[in-house]
């Protein structure tokens with residue numbers, strides 16, 4: 001005790017002689033403003049709707065300043081559709097620490113927009129932890145988007161729209177009604193340590209859909225779902241997807257593209273160091289025929305990906321048509337160039353491991369396969385089927401060369417046409 005006291009005295013003396021001359025010590029400590037949903041009428045009994053309490057907590061936090069924290073203590077929360085919107089002008093970062101399980105309302109008439117939990121027009125959100133249960137099981141039967149082109153989409157579980165400097169960590173999403181997560185028009189978006197879970201046969205439950213965003217990094221994430229693990233839509237650039245465990249699901253897809261007249265280019269993507277297991281596709285680029293505008297998909301790298309029993313491990317499909325007859329005539333106007341497949345290894349569930357069906361109007365440019373080693377699941381060699389593309393094969397590639405397609409590829413019928 002006495003020794004501890006004298007140490008304190010010593011520390012004080014040292015501080016008096018040094019700290020007052022230290023510029024940094026004069027900077028006031030950063031203020032953290034804490035907001036607990038429990039103080040805003042939230043019941044957390046899993047029965048009463050907590051939407052109001054969550055909104056009030058957000059409003060208070062957003063009006064606050066500097067470093068802000070919202071705490072969601074352990075418990076079961078029932079939440080209807082909700083929009084956490086900014087701007088929060090005096091907030092630098094707003095961290096939501098979620099220790100609870102949040103369940104979505106199953107009353108579809110409550111959902112006026114396309115998502116359940118929306119973060120909009122806000123900078124500096126940090127969403128950390130917790131479980132988001134979309135309660136999709138009860139509503140999947142009402143989804144018609146898996147069967148026809150014109151349909152009413154069900155709500156996405158967690159959507160970020162127009163957010164900058166966003167970090168999402170360690171969240172678990174189960175049984176979304178539609179996608180687990182959507183990232184739309186975001187700049188500087190980071191996600192890691194996510195677990196996204198839905199049954200293999202759940203319709204349109206894409207893991208993460210990204211559109212019109214730049215500077216996106218998604219890493220260390222496990223996705224088991226009924227549609228694409230990650231789908232990368234139009235208008236994206238500067239993106240790294242790394243250390244993903246995908247499957248079951250439909251793999252990691254760029255597209256579909258070339259459906260709408262407002263679409264923009266996709267450039268500068270790296271998808272690497274991942275495992276794809278038991279999925280219908282591995283890494284895929286899909287574009288519709290008859291595209292209303294011409295766009296570019298360029299500078300795309302797929303690297304170091306382990307495939308296990310994947311039906312189409314490598315696939316470019318520029319005649320994408322998820323339904324029997326898309327009624328298309330003109331070739332796709334989406335121009336693909338600088339597409340690299342490197343270190344793609346493992347097993348294919350079909351004898352054709354590589355399918356490169358490019359547009360006859362705009363043949364793919366600079367497609368390379370390097371160190372591709374894909375065996376059929378029974379140990380036999382696989383083949384590559386190509387049209388309107390002259391890919392370069394590095395020496396060790398397996399399959400080693402292209403053959404012309406016998407028939408057009410048939411995409412997974414259960415895909416949503418987006």
Ligand SMILES: *[C@@H]1O[C@H](CO)[C@@H](O)[C@H](O)[C@H]1NC(C)=O
Pocket residue numbers: 063064089090
């Ligand atoms: C932000 O801080 C400024 C200056 O302190 C203040 O005038 C303004 O009302 C604050 N804005 C909000 C939304 O609280």
Ligand SMILES: *[C@@H]1O[C@H](CO)[C@@H](O)[C@H](O)[C@H]1NC(C)=O
Pocket residue numbers: 121122123162163164187
């Ligand atoms: C995000 O950043 C972009 C580009 O700097 C800017 O145009 C946009 O208004 C920002 N959004 C928000 C919500 O601050």
Ligand SMILES: *[C@@H]1O[C@H](CO)[C@@H](O)[C@H](O)[C@H]1NC(C)=O
Pocket residue numbers: 243244245273274275306
């Ligand atoms: C992929 O699988 C290998 C072998 O099981 C494992 O060592 C590696 O950590 C896995 N990668 C990821 C991102 O989980």
Ligand SMILES: *[C@@H]1O[C@H](CO)[C@@H](O)[C@H](O)[C@H]1NC(C)=O
Pocket residue numbers: 238239267268269270299
């Ligand atoms: C290709 O994309 C990578 C990764 O986003 C980027 O670092 C590189 O500069 C891009 N190359 C070109 C030629 O644009």
Ligand SMILES: *[C@@H]1O[C@H](CO)[C@@H](O)[C@H](O)[C@H]1NC(C)=O
Pocket residue numbers: 278309311349377
């Ligand atoms: C491979 O996948 C097919 C379905 O695509 C499945 O029927 C088969 O059991 C799987 N084989 C192994 C060894 O996992």
Ligand SMILES: *[C@@H]1O[C@H](CO)[C@@H](O)[C@H](O)[C@H]1NC(C)=O
Pocket residue numbers: 337338365366
């Ligand atoms: C293809 O690659 C070559 C050599 O790297 C380069 O000169 C050319 O511009 C590229 N073409 C396209 C369409 O990217």
Ligand SMILES: *[C@@H]1O[C@H](CO)[C@@H](O)[C@H](O)[C@H]1NC(C)=O
Pocket residue numbers: 351376378379380
């Ligand atoms: C694997 O299956 C294919 C197609 O059924 C067959 O042609 C081939 O001989 C099989 N290879 C082995 C090693 O069993």
